[in-house]
Amino acid sequence: MDKRLSKYLQTVESELRGLPEQQREAELREMRGHLEAIVARLMEGGASEAEAVEAAIAQFGAARKLGRELQRASQTRETWQQIVLAPLIGMACGVAVSFVPLYEALSYVVLPEPLRLAWYFAAQWPAALSAGAVAGMISPRWGGRLMLLLLSVHFLNMKLLLLSIAEVNNSVLFLLLSSYSGVFLGSRYASRRAQRRING
């Protein structure tokens, strides 16, 4: 393929980094075929290869702008219901996984302090991860971000209220990292699933 066409497609690709690799390659393959067809047609009409390539690129439009538009158009669109429900269901999953606050709320039993702290210490990472993952799966773009905002406020609140408890203090950063990881994983999973549905 002509170097200028390759360079053009590389520029488009640079704006598609947010797409899964397989999808990105499929988009580029399709556009490459289209560009090559334009070049072939123009050369049949008497243009030199250089002229045909230049005209094909001009006919296709500015590479970066096209890449950005394609990136935006390829993202799954979300309803407001998804965006609102995502953090709510995510938080509910997080509470269910961490279990202790649910147990205490339903049974009116307060667990002994060492056991309570040990449980919080161990269970809140999977709780934060699952809360983020569920929210990210339901609403990859906005619901996931809302979930992170809520979790950040919650954990910073915990840090402010429980300053005297060193274990909780130190784990806030790791809890935030767990929830960010969860949202990232959940969002990627949901986006890939949506693209597989579109691509058939």
Added chain:
Amino acid sequence: MAREVSRGDIGSLVLAVLSGGKCHGYALAREVERRSADALKLREGSLYPALRVLESDGLIVGEWEEGAGGPSRRVYSITSKGTAELERRASDWRAYVAAVGGILGGANGQEA
């Protein structure tokens, strides 16, 4: 001189072309030119964001097909939801053209 198709209209034109049969991206662009008697031209790259939006809305489906002696191509076809949407858009457009035509009048700017 050919007029560039505005981004908002590309989806409707794609649906209209696909209502006549399935097509790949290059053929879509050529068909738009042909049907408009070269009065309209597309910034051809802009077809692809429009195609993605139409696909995610369920109005068209795309499938890769092996080319006869050539590279595989992604071919698009309209769905029944797309056909209904095309009718709605065409009806809206006709109403819009009639309304604007009523204000602008005839070809010589005469009042309707």
